[in-house]
Amino acid sequence: MIEVRNIKKRFGNHEVLKGVTFSIEKGEAITIIGTSGGGKSVLLKHLIGLIAPDSGEVLVAGENIDRMNERQLLKVRRRFGMLFQGAALFDSMTVAENVGFVLDREQKMTPAEIAKRVEEVLTLVNLNGTQKKKPSELSGGMRKRVGLARAIAYRPEILLYDEPTTGLDPIASDMIDQLIIRVVEETKVTSIAVTHDMRSARRIGKRILMLHQGKIYTDQKPDDLFKSEDPIIHRFVNGIADLKETSL
Amino acid sequence: MTSATKDAIKDWFTGLGRGAILCQQTIGSICTIKPEWRNVVYQMYFIGVKSQSVVVITGAFTGMVLCAQAYFQFHKIKMDTATLAMVSVAMGSQLGPVLTSLMVSGRVGAAITAELGSMRVTEQVDALRTLAAHPIDYLIVPRSMAMFFVMPLLTAESICIGILSAYILAVFFLGINQTYLWYNMLHYTNGRDIFAGLIKATIFGMIIVMTACYKGLSCRDGAEGVGQATTEAVVFSSIGILISNFFLTMMLNRLLGQP
Numbered sequence: 160m161i162e163v164r165n166i167k168k169r170f171g172n173h174e175v176l177k178g179v180t181f182s183i184e185k186g187e188a189i190t191i192i193g194t195s196g197g198g199k200s201v202l203l204k205h206l207i208g209l210i211a212p213d214s215g216e217v218l219v220a221g222e223n224i225d226r227m228n229e230r231q232l233l234k235v236r237r238r239f240g241m242l243f244q245g246a247a248l249f250d251s252m253t254v255a256e257n258v259g260f261v262l263d264r265e266q267k268m269t270p271a272e273i274a275k276r277v278e279e280v281l282t283l284v285n286l287n288g289t290q291k292k293k294p295s296e297l298s299g300g301m302r303k304r305v306g307l308a309r310a311i312a313y314r315p316e317i318l319l320y321d322e323p324t325t326g327l328d329p330i331a332s333d334m335i336d337q338l339i340i341r342v343v344e345e346t347k348v349t350s351i352a353v354t355h356d357m358r359s360a361r362r363i364g365k366r367i368l369m370l371h372q373g374k375i376y377t378d379q380k381p382d383d384l385f386k387s388e389d390p391i392i393h394r395f396v397n398g399i400a401d402l403k404e405t406s407l
Numbered sequence: 408m409t410s411a412t413k414d415a416i417k418d419w420f421t422g423l424g425r426g427a428i429l430c431q432q433t434i435g436s437i438c439t440i441k442p443e444w445r446n447v448v449y450q451m452y453f454i455g456v457k458s459q460s461v462v463v464i465t466g467a468f469t470g471m472v473l474c475a476q477a478y479f480q481f482h483k484i485k486m487d488t489a490t491l492a493m494v495s496v497a498m499g500s501q502l503g504p505v506l507t508s509l510m511v512s513g514r515v516g517a518a519i520t521a522e523l524g525s526m527r528v529t530e531q532v533d534a535l536r537t538l539a540a541h542p543i544d545y546l547i548v549p550r551s552m553a554m555f556f557v558m559p560l561l562t563a564e565s566i567c568i569g570i571l572s573a574y575i576l577a578v579f580f581l582g583i584n585q586t587y588l589w590y591n592m593l594h595y596t597n598g599r600d601i602f603a604g605l606i607k608a609t610i611f612g613m614i615i616v617m618t619a620c621y622k623g624l625s626c627r628d629g630a631e632g633v634g635q636a637t638t639e640a641v642v643f644s645s646i647g648i649l650i651s652n653f654f655l656t657m658m659l660n661r662l663l664g665q666p
Contacts (some may be wrong), residue, residue, distance in 0.1 A: 229536075229541060234539070244530070245530060245535035247531050250525075251528075264539075309538075
């Protein structure tokens with residue numbers, strides 16, 4: 160479904176991705192973990208063509224998206240739904256307008272059908288009744304759930320989650336995790352989440368890729384990864400800081 | 408030349424090039440993509456209706472101050488009745504379009520940059536792209552089209568209000584004969600002056616909207632980045648209006664002919 164071939168990306172003097180290669184099959188649920196600022200979100204944005212690599216290729220359903228212009232990419236992106244780290248809801252619109260954005264623009268459904276679909280997905284994220292609210296009236300967790308509703312409203316084939324639980328309390332994080340698992344199980348979409356929340360990573364992903372120093376360091380099943388004795392993996396999954404880095 | 412100066416010049420030309428590409432893409436989008444009229448109408452409301460107070464005050468007080476100053480000079484040589492003609496020509500061809508555009512740049516240009524800049528730093532522009540909406544089609548085209556339709560109307564309104572307020576001042580406060588005042592205005596004001604003013608206003612509107620959109624979509628992250636982009640949008644569009652006014656005056660004078 161998605162194939163990433165040796166992509167490299169540099170911002171100024173800082174090389175964020177140093178040759179990342181992996182592939183994702185249709186219907187798979189994977190998690191990409193790694194340190195903050197390690198290039199996880201940059202990698203995710205490459206998959207949907209929001210950022211173009213300096214070198215390497217990203218293939219979506221066999222099509223190389225790096226060679227596409229913005230208008231060609233729009234068609235590819237219609238296959239994707241993305242939940243942003245800060246939800247990225249349009250603050251000038253209501254919740255219903257946010258969730259029904261794509262359906263409204265496509266003009267393939269009547270306003271009544273759109274309202275029904277919006278109600279369906281908001282019910283799925285336990286937020287039915289908030290249709291007329293503005294994003295500024297919602298809490299962080301509610302915004303993320305609306306973001307998720309917006310991402311699934313038009314039934315995409317691939318869902319991308321950028322730090323879905325960052326900044327949320329443990330209960331809200333659990334709710335988001337449960338929702339993601341439920342969406343994957345019910346809709347059978349291909350799901351890619353980037354996170355540094357180990358509990359989320361373990362629950363959401365059937366496969367975990369670890370991005371370390373700009374490369375995929377490991378690609379394992381969650382249980383194998385958490386049992387790993389590799390010092391880098393062990394320190395990361397157990398949250399153990401390097402004493403050399405913390406010495407004053 | 409220091410490296411900082413070289414970098415500043417390079418950045419300036421890069422910005423100019425990117426702005427030109429944005430203009431070209433916007434024109435391409437207007438010509439090929441069906442516009443979202445609902446957004447265009449909303450932007451016309453935002454740019455046109457919400458700028459009424461600014462335009463009315465600018466037009467009225469510019470007309471009155473021009474009338475008073477012209478009267479003080481003309482009165483010395485017994486040409487009082489030419490006052491309104493002078494106001495009308497000046498408002499129609501220069502002050503109406505320039506001052507209205509500068510005011511719109513401050514009100515609308517700043518608002519557009521701040522809105523698009525905030526959208527960019529909060530990833531709303533990226534969200535638009537992931538939702539298969541092209542930022543140019545969705546954000547820039549409706550604003551450009553609205554500005555194209557509204558700016559000449561706002562300028563015409565400003566010119567009319569300027570002339571009307573000058574007329575009221577001249578007749579009721581300065582005691583100038585209203586018949587000759589009106590006759591001279593109609594006699595010396597040429598339709599070409601007004602037409603040139605409206606063409607200029609349309610071009611100034613495009614300068615405002617393209618500068619504002621470019622600055623908004625290319626602003627740096629954070630509140631400081633949005634603030635700086637907003638300031639730059641107003642400064643650059645104001646300078647653009649003043650500089651282009653000179654060239655447009657020369658060009659339109661040649662194209663439309665001397666009145």
